[in-house]
Amino acid sequence: MAETLILPQTQNREEIYESLFPQIEALLFGEEDFVANTANIAAALREAFGFFWVGFYFVKDNQLVLGPFQGPIACTRIPFHKGVCGKCYTDAQTIIVPNVDEFPGHIACSSASKSEIVVPVFNEPGDIIAVLDVDSDKLNDFSEADKIGLEKVVRLLSS
Ligand code: SME
Numbered sequence: 001m002a003e004t005l006i007l008p009q010t011q012n013r014e015e016i017y018e019s020l021f022p023q024i025e026a027l028l029f030g031e032e033d034f035v036a037n038t039a040n041i042a043a044a045l046r047e048a049f050g051f052f053w054v055g056f057y058f059v060k061d062n063q064l065v066l067g068p069f070q071g072p073i074a075c076t077r078i079p080f081h082k083g084v085c086g087k088c089y090t091d092a093q094t095i096i097v098p099n100v101d102e103f104p105g106h107i108a109c110s111s112a113s114k115s116e117i118v119v120p121v122f123n124e125p126g127d128i129i130a131v132l133d134v135d136s137d138k139l140n141d142f143s144e145a146d147k148i149g150l151e152k153v154v155r156l157l158s159s
Contacts (some may be wrong), residue, residue, distance in 0.1 A: 016048050024041060053109070055070065055132075056131065085104060088120055095109065098142070114136060115139050115140070117147065
């Protein structure tokens with residue numbers, strides 16, 4: 001297994017996702033452990049994009065429970081109906097929040113977080129088993145390119 005990510009010298013997110021995807025695929029190849037795989041995905045995304053916070057919340061104990069992450073310490077448990085993560089879980093679809101202060105019910109684990117994207121993770125039968133939360137310290141930092149890139153990455157967890 002490669003120990004270093006090879007990343008293009010560009011700020012273009014599409015290009016970074018394109019280069020990163022096969023490397024994450026290789027990292028996960030032959031490993032079925034969900035914690036190990038989500039841990040490596042969080043680390044790879046943080047290294048590739050320098051996001052403020054990248055992590056998973058697992059569907060567990062009838063709520064969302066903090067899983068592997070990279071970044072500052074975070075809230076450990078989120079009820080299904082709370083925050084951006086809860087909304088993503090309830091709607092079972094990706095949510096982009098350009099300005100967290102304008103999202104009713106946003107849970108501020110850190111006041112430095114300004115925008116975020118939350119992506120659902122499904123298992124093979126199609127049940128939602130986790131969410132991937134990515135936070136930025138810049139306003140309006142996520143676009144359709146991140147939605148497409150991150151949804152593709154988390155699909156690797158269900159195959
Ligand atoms: N902001 C999230 C909570 C998780 S932290 O950002 C890491 C939310 O509103 O669900």
